[in-house]
Amino acid sequence: MDTIHIHGGQRLSGRIPISGAKNAALTLLPCALLTDEELILGNLPRLADVDTFGHLLNQLGVTTSVAGARGNEFGRRMTLSAARITSTVAPYDIVRKMRASILVLGPLLARSGEATVSLPGGCAIGTRPVDLHLKALEALGAEIEMTAGYVKARAPDGGLTGGQISFPIVSVGATENALMAAVLAKGRSEIVNAAREPEIVDLCRLLVAMGASIEGIGTDHLVIEGRDRLHGARYDVMPDRIEAGSYACAAAITGGEIDLMGAKAAEMPAILHALRDAGVAVTEHDRGIRVAADGRLKPLTLSTAPHPAFPTDMQAQFMAMLCLGDGASLLTETIFENRYMHVPELVRMGADVEITGRSAVVRGVDQLVGAPVMATDLRASMSLVLAGLAARGETVVSRVYHLDRGYERLEEKLSAVGAAIERRSDG
Numbered sequence: 239m240d241t242i243h244i245h246g247g248q249r250l251s252g253r254i255p256i257s258g259a260k261n262a263a264l265t266l267l268p269c270a271l272l273t274d275e276e277l278i279l280g281n282l283p284r285l286a287d288v289d290t291f292g293h294l295l296n297q298l299g300v301t302t303s304v305a306g307a308r309g310n311e312f313g314r315r316m317t318l319s320a321a322r323i324t325s326t327v328a329p330y331d332i333v334r335k336m337r338a339s340i341l342v343l344g345p346l347l348a349r350s351g352e353a354t355v356s357l358p359g360g361c362a363i364g365t366r367p368v369d370l371h372l373k374a375l376e377a378l379g380a381e382i383e384m385t386a387g388y389v390k391a392r393a394p395d396g397g398l399t400g401g402q403i404s405f406p407i408v409s410v411g412a413t414e415n416a417l418m419a420a421v422l423a424k425g426r427s428e429i430v431n432a433a434r435e436p437e438i439v440d441l442c443r444l445l446v447a448m449g450a451s452i453e454g455i456g457t458d459h460l461v462i463e464g465r466d467r468l469h470g471a472r473y474d475v476m477p478d479r480i481e482a483g484s485y486a487c488a489a490a491i492t493g494g495e496i497d498l499m500g501a502k503a504a505e506m507p508a509i510l511h512a513l514r515d516a517g518v519a520v521t522e523h524d525r526g527i528r529v530a531a532d533g534r535l536k537p538l539t540l541s542t543a544p545h546p547a548f549p550t551d552m553q554a555q556f557m558a559m560l561c562l563g564d565g566a567s568l569l570t571e572t573i574f575e576n577r578y579m580h581v582p583e584l585v586r587m588g589a590d591v592e593i594t595g596r597s598a599v600v601r602g603v604d605q606l607v608g609a610p611v612m613a614t615d616l617r618a619s620m621s622l623v624l625a626g627l628a629a630r631g632e633t634v635v636s637r638v639y640h641l642d643r644g645y646e647r648l649e650e651k652l653s654a655v656g657a658a659i660e661r662r663s664d665g
């Protein structure tokens with residue numbers, strides 16, 4: 239299995255191209271199921287999860303072809319065609335590898351009138367139920383049955399009908415499934431307390447490009463007029479705000495200066511705000527965002543919450559950075575109940591972090607020390623890479639497959655800005 243070896247202590251400087259957003263790609267891909275015409279998605283990141291989603295769609299009868307980026311360019315273009323859906327079953331084998339597979343439920347149901355999707359089960363960061371996805375589809379007339387670990391959903395004769403969906407808590411995935419179903423339902427649907435993450439805006443824009451009618455895009459109240467059919471479209475995936483934020487932390491933790499090429503400041507207000515509060519200089523320019531740090535970072539008090547507040551997907555990376563802050567920081571995780579799996583590993587590198595319930599007190603130390611480490615999820619793994627970039631000596635990160643799910647060519651991008659980082663294949 240591959241490992242990533244980092245010799246810490248290099249100041250990073252230069253440009254990092256930001257890839258297409260993983261979490262946008264994973265909700266744009268299932269939109270191919272909504273039309274019998276071609277969907278062409280550009281700027282798709284080269285990530286294990288994108289490949290897995292492609293395989294899932296293939297099993298449902300969607301044909302996919304990929305045009306690779308040339309030379310050193312990043313991003314790929316995929317042409318998807320669901321002229322005929324040949325299966326409405328998303329099997330356990332794929333769903334267990336990638337929870338986002340649940341996002342075929344809404345579009346399959348809307349287009350084919352039925353869908354059977356394995357229940358994803360819990361994962362490293364929490365129990366992550368899908369009850370809100372199911373309630374939303376029921377509000378559109380679906381009948382749902384649970385059998386042998388599968389969700390079986392069926393639309394009434396004549397298809398889904400518009401309905402009122404009111405979420406008790408904000409859910410990115412449930413909002414996405416609700417939207418993808420409502421665009422083909424008969425009549426008007428309303429989604430109240432919708433998630434308004436930039437990835438949801440990206441989804442809405444693609445759906446509109448396919449002929450959908452959606453009002454309130456970017457707000458927590460979406461109104462959808464269902465259409466009889468949607469047509470094909472060409473669309474480019476938005477830049478990955480979490481990848482950009484992660485590399486901003488890399489600049490900050492090494493006292494470096496990085497241009498995040500293609501990143502959009504408007505899509506990451508809370509991340510940039512927190513960086514500035516920590517004493518990092520953040521400047522927007524016409525091709526991206528420059529972040530520059532000099533000296534010790536100031537401690538922060540941060541609480542994760544749905545967009546536009548500070549994202550849970552940046553909590554681990556900020557924690558790594560604040561381990562070297564000038565004082566005590568307080569981080570509170572409100573979205574997932576078990577998203578501190580990186581803490582014991584950071585502590586093994588010399589960090590001083592104490593967890594009480596949903597909060598973590600991070601007392602800044604003078605130095606981190608390299609160690610062999612591993613994490614159980616994507617963002618936690620990235621926090622260990624960040625700590626390794628600043629630590630004295632060598633850090634060896636194992637279970638690299640977590641990183642490969644969400645960071646395109648991580649070691650290539652980091653070595654291009656001066657990091658001593660390499661991937662080794664040990665067999």
Ligand code: EPU
Binds near residue numbers: 410412550
């Ligand atoms: N929730 C329920 N019931 C549901 C759905 C969600 O109780 O039916 C709860 C969850 O357990 C959680 C909260 O609602 O406590 C929010 O979860 P949400 O549904 O918003 O998360 P998600 O759609 O499963 C996406 C991202 C995550 C990101 C979260 C929060 C994708 C593929 N995944 O997950 O990304 O952390 O939104 O922003 O878009 C990552 O990229 O590392 C990652 C985990």
